[in-house]
Amino acid sequence: MEPAFTSQQTYLDEFGAEDYYKTYYVSEGGILHGEWTEFVLRNLHETFTTGGVRGDTLLDFGAGPTIYHLLSACEAFDKIITSDFLEQNLDALQKWLKKDPKAFDWTDIIKYVCELEGNGETCEKKAETLRRKVKEVLKCDALKRNPFDPIVLQPADCLLTCLCLEAPCEDIKSFCNVLKNFKDLIKPGGHLLILSVLDATFYYVGKKYFSSMTTRKEELEAAFKEAGYEIEKAVYAPRIDNSRLDLADYKGYYYIHARKPK
Numbered sequence: 001m002e003p004a005f006t007s008q009q010t011y012l013d014e015f016g017a018e019d020y021y022k023t024y025y026v027s028e029g030g031i032l033h034g035e036w037t038e039f040v041l042r043n044l045h046e047t048f049t050t051g052g053v054r055g056d057t058l059l060d061f062g063a064g065p066t067i068y069h070l071l072s073a074c075e076a077f078d079k080i081i082t083s084d085f086l087e088q089n090l091d092a093l094q095k096w097l098k099k100d101p102k103a104f105d106w107t108d109i110i111k112y113v114c115e116l117e118g119n120g121e122t123c124e125k126k127a128e129t130l131r132r133k134v135k136e137v138l139k140c141d142a143l144k145r146n147p148f149d150p151i152v153l154q155p156a157d158c159l160l161t162c163l164c165l166e167a168p169c170e171d172i173k174s175f176c177n178v179l180k181n182f183k184d185l186i187k188p189g190g191h192l193l194i195l196s197v198l199d200a201t202f203y204y205v206g207k208k209y210f211s212s213m214t215t216r217k218e219e220l221e222a223a224f225k226e227a228g229y230e231i232e233k234a235v236y237a238p239r240i241d242n243s244r245l246d247l248a249d250y251k252g253y254y255y256i257h258a259r260k261p262k
């Protein structure tokens with residue numbers, strides 16, 4: 001029997017921000033630290049430099065307690081709005097923004113992005129740039145028609161989301177519906193960047209089980225087209241390190257760069 005899909009209530013009650021950081025991003029042993037972060041950071045570095053994606057506002061959707069995916073974006077946008085569904089994650093984001101001593105440590109990952117950018121910037125300066133560019137930290141819910149309800153946001157130049165939609169969406173139909181609703185959050189001609197994992201069914205946060213929508217490569221691009229986007233770029237990569245399949249069973253990674261038509 002397939003385990004039940006994780007409810008919003010379970011997220012509210014059981015998703016631990018610190019457990020998530022420690023399981024996935026801590027420098028030594030975080031299972032997403034390495035293959036996944038390199039996949040994301042290399043692709044986003046390219047997108048925000050040679051790829052020419054830049055502008056006034058970037059809207060970051062479902063950040064969790066993390067900031068790694070914003071480190072290149074902060075050089076290409078004047079203003080970043082970040083968001084998540086859970087108070088505990090918003091609290092972790094605020095702690096990092098305010099340099100709270102209890103904030104999670106992203107130094108190694110910041111160093112990696114500075115090396116990719118290759119302009120001799122220090123970790124401290126990069127972190128300061130990102131802190132300065134993040135203007136708002138908002139609550140969002142992917143399953144609402146307006147995910148920021150009751151706030152109505154001005155459409156952004158770019159919407160970025162990493163590893164998020166497989167949490168609230170039960171199937172590709174629901175995923176496609178979220179993509180349709182995202183169109184109101186993006187300017188005509190604006191960008192939608194989604195990076196996540198393929199063929200997953202679950203992941204653990206500490207000792208807690210969370211289900212994952214199983215995103216299949218064959219269905220993914222069709223969902224973007226059905227939702228009314230033009231695909232600029234699609235990148236797929238297999239998972240190489242399978243040593244912790246017991247913690248999370250994804251088989252690969254994807255990056256879709258799509259555009260809302262003008």
Ligand SMILES: C[S@@+](CC[C@H](N)C(=O)[O-])C[C@H]1O[C@@H](n2cnc3c(N)ncnc32)[C@H](O)[C@@H]1O
Pocket residue numbers: 008011015062063064065066084085086089140141142143162163164165167168
């Ligand atoms: C696997 S974590 C990903 C966190 C982070 N983006 C990353 O790259 O590591 C899944 C995220 O989905 C968020 N989430 C769960 N339900 C959601 C919903 N209904 N709307 C928006 N985000 C949701 C959770 O709060 C959590 O931060």
